[in-house]
Amino acid sequence: MPVIVEAQNLQKNYNGFPAVAGIDFKIQKGQCFGILGPNGAGKTTVVVMIYCFHPVSGGKLTVFGKDVNNDPRAIKKRLGVVPQENNLDLELSVRENLLIYAGYYGIKKDVAEKRAKELLYFFGLSDKAGHEVDKISGGMKRRLTIARGLIHTPDLLILDEPTTGLDPQSRRLIWEHLRQLKKKGLTLILTTHYLEEATQLCDDLIIMDKGIILEEGKPADLIKKQVGAKIVEIDIEPTHKNSLIASVQNMISGYQLAGNTLYLFIPEDETAVMKILNTSNYADAYQIRPANLEDVFLKLTGRGLSYEEVSGYESSSFAKTS
Amino acid sequence: MKAAALPKLHKWASYYSPVNRWALKVFTRNLFVFRKTWTTNLVFNIVEPLLYLAALGAGLGMLVEDIEGMSYTQFIAPGIIATSAMWAAAAECSYDSFVRMYYQKIYHAIVATPINLEEVVTGELLYGTFKSVLSGTVIMSVVAVLGLVPSPWALLIPVVLVLNGMAFSQLAMIWTGIVPKIDNFAYFFTLVITPMFLFSGVFFPLDVLPQVLQQLAWLLPLYHIVALLRSLTLGLVSIDLLFHVLWLLVFILIIFPLPQYLMHRRLIK
Ligand SMILES: Nc1ncnc2c1ncn2[C@@H]1O[C@H](COP(=O)(O)OP(=O)(O)O)[C@@H](O)[C@H]1O
Ligand SMILES: [Mg+2]
Numbered sequence: 001m002p003v004i005v006e007a008q009n010l011q012k013n014y015n016g017f018p019a020v021a022g023i024d025f026k027i028q029k030g031q032c033f034g035i036l037g038p039n040g041a042g043k044t045t046v047v048v049m050i051y052c053f054h055p056v057s058g059g060k061l062t063v064f065g066k067d068v069n070n071d072p073r074a075i076k077k078r079l080g081v082v083p084q085e086n087n088l089d090l091e092l093s094v095r096e097n098l099l100i101y102a103g104y105y106g107i108k109k110d111v112a113e114k115r116a117k118e119l120l121y122f123f124g125l126s127d128k129a130g131h132e133v134d135k136i137s138g139g140m141k142r143r144l145t146i147a148r149g150l151i152h153t154p155d156l157l158i159l160d161e162p163t164t165g166l167d168p169q170s171r172r173l174i175w176e177h178l179r180q181l182k183k184k185g186l187t188l189i190l191t192t193h194y195l196e197e198a199t200q201l202c203d204d205l206i207i208m209d210k211g212i213i214l215e216e217g218k219p220a221d222l223i224k225k226q227v228g229a230k231i232v233e234i235d236i237e238p239t240h241k242n243s244l245i246a247s248v249q250n251m252i253s254g255y256q257l258a259g260n261t262l263y264l265f266i267p268e269d270e271t272a273v274m275k276i277l278n279t280s281n282y283a284d285a286y287q288i289r290p291a292n293l294e295d296v297f298l299k300l301t302g303r304g305l306s307y308e309e310v311s312g313y314e315s316s317s318f319a320k321t322s
Numbered sequence: 323m324k325a326a327a328l329p330k331l332h333k334w335a336s337y338y339s340p341v342n343r344w345a346l347k348v349f350t351r352n353l354f355v356f357r358k359t360w361t362t363n364l365v366f367n368i369v370e371p372l373l374y375l376a377a378l379g380a381g382l383g384m385l386v387e388d389i390e391g392m393s394y395t396q397f398i399a400p401g402i403i404a405t406s407a408m409w410a411a412a413a414e415c416s417y418d419s420f421v422r423m424y425y426q427k428i429y430h431a432i433v434a435t436p437i438n439l440e441e442v443v444t445g446e447l448l449y450g451t452f453k454s455v456l457s458g459t460v461i462m463s464v465v466a467v468l469g470l471v472p473s474p475w476a477l478l479i480p481v482v483l484v485l486n487g488m489a490f491s492q493l494a495m496i497w498t499g500i501v502p503k504i505d506n507f508a509y510f511f512t513l514v515i516t517p518m519f520l521f522s523g524v525f526f527p528l529d530v531l532p533q534v535l536q537q538l539a540w541l542l543p544l545y546h547i548v549a550l551l552r553s554l555t556l557g558l559v560s561i562d563l564l565f566h567v568l569w570l571l572v573f574i575l576i577i578f579p580l581p582q583y584l585m586h587r588r589l590i591k
Contacts, residue, residue: 014591073438089426091358096354101431104347
């Protein structure tokens with residue numbers, strides 16, 4: 001598989017502040033590559049360097065095999081951008097937004113009209129074609145921005161938090177569209193702080209925090225590696241924690257304590273742990289669920305993805321005891 | 323010698339490379355929007371200068387004796403053309419450009435395409451110039467209908483207005499590259515545009531002023547524009563006019579890289 005984007009020790013400083021502090025990654029053709037991380041992690045900074053807006057401060061970044069420092073115009077011709085903040089042309093209609101954008105790429109008028117029509121249809125915006133952009137919903141604006149990023153049939157589409165701020169239904173609709181684009185073979189870069197979005201869409205992802213990469217891999221592998229198959233969440237008095245842990249120690253791969261909730265990481269099967277919990281005096285109430293990326297993130301940083309510091313946080317991984 | 327001078331020349335020329343077909347695409351985008359809004363746009367631009375002409379010409383003019391052999395209305399008419407064109411360019415590349423750059427993030431949207439920021443700025447300058455020439459030409463036509471443009475040399479006025487439009491689009495764009503908030507444009511209009519409006523020989527011949535002020539007026543681009551327009555409306559054409567044209571060309575070329583540089587510094591980190 002050809003490599004579309006490659007970063008080597010990539011760095012970005014804003015007036016000395018290291019927003020991206022030396023990261024390495026490779027994005028392959030046809031992949032949906034995720035950049036997952038909380039606000040301020042440096043996700044936007046990474047993608048703006050890929051679409052050649054801000055220059056890199058250090059390291060090397062190549063897109064389509066070209067250095068971003070050398071030939072931004074050639075790179076930008078081949079990529080589509082959906083920025084974090086909508087920047088549609090409010091003075092133009094839905095359709096005109098696509099046509100004017102096509103003009104920037106030097107696309108001929110009749111080709112542009114045809115392409116705009118297809119895209120409006122694909123994104124379910126055909127009946128809004130003549131509407132003012134101001135008057136359509138947030139979800140539609142987002143879809144229009146994605147359509148605009150595809151007007152020149154790019155080889156790579158960059159989406160910076162494409163569903164942030166949208167209601168769950170609009171979000172799912174966008175996911176569906178992105179899945180279809182992926183199926184057609186388009187390479188996608190997606191930044192997000194929604195673990196569900198990353199899990200559903202990304203083939204490969206990096207988890208970023210404070211300008212560095214904490215982990216990388218396929219979502220399922222990452223979960224398995226970091227926390228295991230399942231999580232048991234237990235309401236517990238922190239003082240009872242140690243005795244409970246001691247009793248299940250060789251059945252779990254690790255645990256986290258956040259406030260009064262203890263998370264046990266279960267590598268494969270939970271029956272053994274359940275037996276102990278059912279007879280334990282310490283576990284006030286508990287539930288079992290599949291492990292997810294949020295658990296990975298919490299384990300790696302001690303914070304939730306949605307940002308608030310978890311008080312009384314403690315985490316530990318055990319070496320396999322068998 | 324020559325080998326050393328060449329790369330320098332090349333670097334110098336690169337400041338002007340954004341004047342290209344990509345910049346023209348940005349200009350086209352603005353023109354497209356203009357086609358949707360031109361009526362309100364133009365009416366606004368025409369009414370004000372005509373009010374000045376009416377109040378100052380028909381009102382104040384009654385109290386003022388003829389200047390250099392012409393009626394007061396005749397004297398101020400070319401200046402009114404020049405200033406209305408100046409205001410059009412200055413407003414377009416300040417308030418309107420700022421809204422596109424800061425609030426609507428249109429510059430960001432365009433820079434994500436093959437077009438670069440310098441070309442966006444150049445496209446904006448071209449559009450400011452276009453609106454300025456249009457405004458000035460419309461006013462000139464109205465003034466001509468009133469019989470205040472006696473000479474056919476006036477047909478060259480739109481050409482001069484291109485220089486006028488470019489100069490003031492650039493001056494406004496410099497501020498757009500600097501001001502933190504849209505309110506700060508008040509300084510630009512109070513400190514730059516209004517003095518220009520008042521002391522460039524639009525309303526009175528500058529030789530009534532002290533020598534120092536007369537010399538300072540020479541530094542104002544509008545002074546040269548007014549001198550050119552007044553001569554062309556009256557058909558008083560001489561080789562001296564080329565000097566004013568040269569002054570304006572040099573001014574435009576020298577400050578051209580400045581708005582590019584400032585906008586780059588503002589947006590690209
Ligand atoms: N233009 C800028 N100037 C200065 N600091 C910036 C700029 N853009 C982002 N930052 C800082 O860089 C860090 C990373 O920001 P960003 O890349 O936007 O993160 P994310 O997209 O993950 O939320 C943040 O601390 C942010 O405040
Ligand atoms: Mg961001």
